[in-house]
Amino acid sequence: MSDWREVELGRGLRVKHGWAFKGEHFRDAGEQIVLTPGNFHDKGGFKPKNGTEKFYDGTYPEQFLLKRGDVVTAMTEQARGLLGSTATIPKDDTYLHNQRIGLIEITDPEVLDLRYVYHLMNAAVVRRQLYATATGAKVRHTAPERIQSVQVEVPDILTQRVIAELLDGIDGLIENNRRRVAVLEEMARAIYREWFVKFRYPGHEDVPIVDSTLGPIPEGWEVSTCGAELNFIGGGTPSKSEPSYWDGGTVAWYTPTDLTKTGWRYAAPSASAITGQGLAKSSARLFPAGSVMMTSRATLGVLAIATTEATTNQGFIVILPDERWSPGFVYEWLDSKAGELSALGTGATFKEITKGSF
Known part of the structure; x- marks a missing residue:
């Protein structure tokens, strides 16, 4: 990279704080949405909150209404991996620039290109420096001046634009695939509920409906329990004070955060x-690909299908593959029973679904 040069980000950009929007004006519906770290994917990119947004109906300075194409970065690690995550605002006059979000503005367009900076901010070289200078014991924070002091190597401005255009194209393909997956998942959900909740499966017209302990069901169907029909296990956490249980580990180990931060049907990498020793010396259990993970402690009922062999901490019930029930069927059944499963949760400090109640 002989034609690249080392620069401090502050030579070509500035980061602006947002505004402290007043909680008394937060609403469940409206026109403008208060941007939060929850609107960022941990690897970067904008994440709609789909029904959990906080709308704002109070007055605010006009400069804090974001525009399509604005580049913003999370300055608070609301969830693990979010510090420094950077996203592009998807549309005009909708999102409000909250105080713990940084708005990135280019001050010298001969030094840095905004789209290149978007991708650069999500790279490990920047994230590592932000983590190293962050403050806070439990929740990590960074600040505009710390972001501006990050050192990076960059090419000339024309090369930056070419690289950014290529990466934007790849991001576009990824987003299109996400949308296609979302459509397919909704189709699967609709078919499941039509056939197994409303009992309108092919040929249902010829099958009588009979009474059962759960209410009317098609004749020939049976009422059973999870304990009788499913094989499931829990998880565990190896001692954090024993390095040999963690250092160089290759066995995927999931926590509920791994599922909640993506919301994907198929689990992203943990x-x-x-390590194998950590697995052997703890109550963590190894399960195969195709197992359905369900969070069972604090955050209840978040689901994902494992794509590799893996383990979890104690905050899960994991349903193992079974030749009778496909992972997709188990996933949809659990999803359709979300309210009932949540009602099983007990506990004073945090709710938990025990394997016995499940």
Whole structure:
């Protein structure tokens, strides 16, 4: 990279704080949405909150209404991996620039290109420096001046624009695939509920409906329990004070955060991994690909299908593959029973679904 040069980000950009929007004006519906770290994917990119947004109906300075194409970065690690995550605002006159979000503005367009900076901010070289200078014991924070002091190597401005255009194209393909997957998942959900909740499956017209302990069901169907029909296990956490249980680990080890931060049907790679020794010396259990993970502690009923062998901490019930029930069927059944499963949760400090009640 002989034609690249080292620069401090502050030579070509500035980061602006947002505004402190008043909680008394937050609403469940409206026109403008208060942007939060929850609107960022941990690897970067904008994440709609789909029904959990906080709308704002108070007055605010006009400059804090974001525009399509604005580049913003999370300055608070609301969830693991979010510090420094950077996103592009998808549309005009909708999102409000909250105080713990940084708005990136180019001050010298001969030094840095905004689209290149978007991708650069999501690269490990920047994230590592932000983590190293962040403050806070439990929740990590960064600040505009710390972001501006990050050192990076960059090419000339024309090369930056070419690289950014290529990466934007790849991001576009990824987003299109996400949308297609979302459509397919909704189709699967609709078919499941039509056939197995409303009992309008092919040929249902010829099958009588009979009474059962759960209410009317098609004749020939049976009422059973999860304990009788499913094989499931829990998880565990190897001692964090024993490095040999963690250092160089290759066994995927999931926590509920791994599922909640993506919301994907098929599990993304876990943020942590344990060693074979950590697995052997703890209550963590190894399960195969195709197992359905369900969070069972604090955050209840979040689901994902494992794509590799993996383990979890104790905040899960994991339903193992079974030749009678496909992972997709188990996933949809659990999803359709979300309210009932949540009602099983007990506990004073945090709710938990025990394997016995499940």
